[in-house]
Amino acid sequence: MTTTTASADTGERTVRKNSPGAARSPRRTGRIRRIGLPYLLLLPALLLELLVHLVPMVIGIVMSFKELTQFYIRDWGTAPWSGFDNYKVSLDFNAPVGDALLHSFLVTVGFTLLSVGLCWLIGTAAAVFMQDTFRGRGLLRALFLVPYALPVYAAVITWVFMFQHDNGLVNHVLHDQLHLTDKPSFWLIGDNSFVALLVVSVWKGWPFAFLIVMAGLQNIPKELYEAAALDGAGMLQQIRRITLPSLRPVNQVLILVLFLWTFNDFNTPYVLFGKAAPEAADLISVHIYQASFVTWNFGTGSAMSVLLLLFLLVVTGVYLLLTSRGRKTADV
Amino acid sequence: MSSTTRAPQPPLTSRTPRSPMAPPRSFLWSRGIFLTLLTVFVLVPVYVMISSSLKPLADVTGKFRWLPSGLTFRPYIDIWSTVPLARYFVNSLVVAGAATICSVIIAVFSAYAVSRYNFRGKRVFTVTVLSTQMFPGILFLLPLFLLYVNIGNATGIALFGSRGGLILTYLTFSLPFSIWMLIGYFDSVPRDLDEAALVDGCGPLGALFRIVVPAAIPGIVAVAVYAFMTAWGEVLFASVMTNDTTRTLAVGLQGYSTLNDVYWNQIMAASLVVSVPVVAGFLLLQRYLVTGLTAGAVK
Numbered sequence: 275m276t277t278t279t280a281s282a283d284t285g286e287r288t289v290r291k292n293s294p295g296a297a298r299s300p301r302r303t304g305r306i307r308r309i310g311l312p313y314l315l316l317l318p319a320l321l322l323e324l325l326v327h328l329v330p331m332v333i334g335i336v337m338s339f340k341e342l343t344q345f346y347i348r349d350w351g352t353a354p355w356s357g358f359d360n361y362k363v364s365l366d367f368n369a370p371v372g373d374a375l376l377h378s379f380l381v382t383v384g385f386t387l388l389s390v391g392l393c394w395l396i397g398t399a400a401a402v403f404m405q406d407t408f409r410g411r412g413l414l415r416a417l418f419l420v421p422y423a424l425p426v427y428a429a430v431i432t433w434v435f436m437f438q439h440d441n442g443l444v445n446h447v448l449h450d451q452l453h454l455t456d457k458p459s460f461w462l463i464g465d466n467s468f469v470a471l472l473v474v475s476v477w478k479g480w481p482f483a484f485l486i487v488m489a490g491l492q493n494i495p496k497e498l499y500e501a502a503a504l505d506g507a508g509m510l511q512q513i514r515r516i517t518l519p520s521l522r523p524v525n526q527v528l529i530l531v532l533f534l535w536t537f538n539d540f541n542t543p544y545v546l547f548g549k550a551a552p553e554a555a556d557l558i559s560v561h562i563y564q565a566s567f568v569t570w571n572f573g574t575g576s577a578m579s580v581l582l583l584l585f586l587l588v589v590t591g592v593y594l595l596l597t598s599r600g601r602k603t604a605d606v
Numbered sequence: 607m608s609s610t611t612r613a614p615q616p617p618l619t620s621r622t623p624r625s626p627m628a629p630p631r632s633f634l635w636s637r638g639i640f641l642t643l644l645t646v647f648v649l650v651p652v653y654v655m656i657s658s659s660l661k662p663l664a665d666v667t668g669k670f671r672w673l674p675s676g677l678t679f680r681p682y683i684d685i686w687s688t689v690p691l692a693r694y695f696v697n698s699l700v701v702a703g704a705a706t707i708c709s710v711i712i713a714v715f716s717a718y719a720v721s722r723y724n725f726r727g728k729r730v731f732t733v734t735v736l737s738t739q740m741f742p743g744i745l746f747l748l749p750l751f752l753l754y755v756n757i758g759n760a761t762g763i764a765l766f767g768s769r770g771g772l773i774l775t776y777l778t779f780s781l782p783f784s785i786w787m788l789i790g791y792f793d794s795v796p797r798d799l800d801e802a803a804l805v806d807g808c809g810p811l812g813a814l815f816r817i818v819v820p821a822a823i824p825g826i827v828a829v830a831v832y833a834f835m836t837a838w839g840e841v842l843f844a845s846v847m848t849n850d851t852t853r854t855l856a857v858g859l860q861g862y863s864t865l866n867d868v869y870w871n872q873i874m875a876a877s878l879v880v881s882v883p884v885v886a887g888f889l890l891l892q893r894y895l896v897t898g899l900t901a902g903a904v905k
Contacts, residue, residue, distance in 0.1 A: 311810055315719035316731060318712045319781060326778040327738040330749035337749060400644060403637045406629065414641065416889050421648055423888035425839035427856045428877035431863050432655045435666075435870050443654055446670035477647065489896055509633045531739075538742040541841040545860055559842075562744045567846070572748050579745035586740060 331583075338580045342573035353573070360577035371565075375578060377553070378561040382537060385468065385557065389475045390532045394525075396476070397483025402517060405491055415488075422481035430545040433474045437461035462547060467555040475542055479535075483528060490524035491517070526597045533593075534586065558582060659875035666870035681875035688872055693851075694858035695880070701769050701854060702837035705776040709784055709833040710826060712777070717788030718814050722800070732789075739782045743842050750775065751846055767849040775843050780833035787832075791825030792818055828895040831888055838884050855880045 338360050340346075346353035366372040400418060404411055421429060436443040445458040461470045498516050507515065540559035543551050549568070551560045562582070566575030629637075658666055659681055661674040685691050716735075720728060754766035765771030799821065800813040808816060819826065841856045848857060859880065863873050888895075 309725065312719035312723040312725040312728075315715040319716040319735065319785065320731070322712065322774070322778050322781065323735055323738060325753075326750060326775055327741070327746060328734075330746045330753055331741065333749035333753060334745050337752075396644065399640060403640060414645065416892065417645065418648055419888065419892055420652060420885060423835065423885045423892075424881050425835075425856070425884060427839065427841055427859055428655075428881045429651065431859060431873060431877055432651045434863060435658065435874065436651060436654055438870075441667060441670055441870070443650070443670045450669070477651070485896065492896075509629050534740045538740075538744070540743060541839070544841055544845075548864060559742060559744045562742075563747070563842075566744075566748055572752075575748055576745075579742060579748070582742050583745055586742070590740060 334576050335580055337572060338576035340573050344570035360573045363574055364577050378556045378558050381556055382558040386536045388472055389536045392476045393479040393483045393532055396480040398487050400484050401487035401491055402513060418484055419481050421478050426541040427545045429478055430474060430542055437470050463552050465554045467552040471543060471555040486528045490521050494520045530593060655874050655878055658871055659878050661871045663871055681871040685872050685876045689862050691876060694853055694855045697852055698838060698855040701772050702834050704773045705837040706830055706833040709777040709780045710830050713781055713784035713788050716785045717792050720789050721792035735782045735785060769852050772847055776837040780836045784829040784833060787829055788825055791822045795821040824894040824897050827891055831891045835884055
């Protein structure tokens with residue numbers, strides 16, 4: 275797959291030069307067209323990315339320096355500048371706003387690490403276990419992908435029902451059937467809400483890891499395993515020495531993507547808890563959403579978003595730097 | 607995959623040497639236990655959704671019960687009148703459908719350019735487009751909300767609260783991943799094919815649509831499924847950018863579960879109804895998604 279890319283680049287040029295059609299047509303318009311065409315093809319995507327992502331991002335950064343309350347929503351340009359006030363408010367951890375933001379940030383970090391770790395672990399284990407064919411493998415694979423395929427809100431609403439205090443499945447099983455708790459617990463308020471959020475997030479997220487690792491496993495040449503088996507390597511050794519190292523490049527991207535998606539996840543907590551997330555499960559996206567739309571203070575909300583973005587940029591940069599350096603030496 | 611793992615014929619003597627890759631017994635045991643537990647974990651909510659949707663109301667208001675006291679299809683009839691579910695459904699269908707079609711077409715053009723041409727800024731383009739994927743949705747939500755409102759005020763084009771605005775937003779959500787995946791897919795289509803078409807007098811677009819696109823159908827299907835699922839399941843932007851007439855299922859169903867009297871059997875029925883199209887489509891086409899990932903993204 276990779277070789278076609280490299281060789282075809284040079285192939286294209288030679289064919290173009292030798293082809294009689296290209297030589298006969300007016301050379302200059304042909305050249306302009308050839309240079310312009312890729313940009314023309316990219317134009318729609320570029321314009322849309324500009325409109326929906328890049329321009330709003332710049333606006334967001336500008337907004338974070340303004341005192342943008344509900345009075346200025348209609349015409350946000352007229353909102354007065356406020357310098358770094360919004361940032362000061364967000365980062366003053368002794369005052370309520372900053373303290374709540376810090377708490378939400380820490381909750382999100384803990385939640386993300388646990389969720390990504392579990393998703394990766396379960397997804398990889400399932401993919402490795404299902405590498406060999408066995409009866410029912412196809413069916414099982416389809417079943418495992420159901421949580422990923424379900425619309426987020428439909429899946430999470432089902433979990434909301436299961437976590438209900440009086441008529442939910444979770445309390446019925448834990449309390450009525452297994453007698454593990456003294457009395458039915460509340461899952462969607464209080465400290466338990468963190469566990470509830472984690473369970474739902476892992477349930478929904480691990481199939482993606484499974485899907486990607488499964489695809490990655492298919493690119494590992496069978497001969498490697500056969501050679502290792504002939505050399506007397508056991509199953510565990512094969513997994514440790516062949517499977518996991520071969521999956522490194524896949525894992526590098528997979529873990530980053532899982533991390534970013536989980537860290538930014540809004541849908542799960544929003545549907546699980548409604549507009550008011552319990553403190554123990556106050557993820558940062560919902561927190562900023564509330565800070566902005568419930569209080570209509572867009573300036574502070576934007577400052578928080580920018581801080582979040584900066585954090586994610588730094589983490590991503592450091593992550594890529596560390597993993598890529600390790601990879602280069604490992605690959606060559 | 608390969609058949610080396612299993613002996614094709616049951617051997618005559620029970621203790622023949624195993625094929626070199628036969629997994630040890632402990633592996634088979636742990637595999638069995640792990641996959642069973644995982645299946646239970648995955649299926650319990652699905653079972654709850656299906657069984658509760660067929661229960662009479664008394665079964666879902668009282669203590670949870672694994673088996674319904676009686677089967678009824680009433681919830682499936684009632685959902686259409688308790689909330690305007692049909693309207694939400696149409697809205698979601700229009701928004702997700704339009705976003706998917708536009709996103710796939712645009713992604714095909716972009717991926718073709720990146721895959722087949724060398725041009726200045728190619729790396730900048732791919733990196734920029736991909737990196738938009740990582741930014742928190744909440745960061746765009748506020749400015750986009752204001753941008754749409756202001757565009758509406760200035761030009762009269764109603765983006766805020768309309769399906770058009772939502773379509774525009776959603777199609778950019780699936781665009782980065784779609785482009786990324788299609789680049790890989792197009793790269794795996796031999797260039798000789800479209801070179802030949804170019805020599806035969808096809809324009810570049812002719813080569814794209816006659817040669818490259820037909821050869822990359824599995825990848826395009828996978829990307830379409832992904833784009834549809836993304837738009838169908840999005841909650842955040844839908845909750846802010848829609849009004850009563852343009853509300854999608856994501857918001858509508860959420861409102862359903864916060865009604866004063868929560869009819870859980872109806873909500874489960876509604877959840878099932880909105881899930882069936884995407885889950886069925888996904889399971890039918892998941893093979894393409896896996897091959898698409900193998901060919902493109904995971905390289």
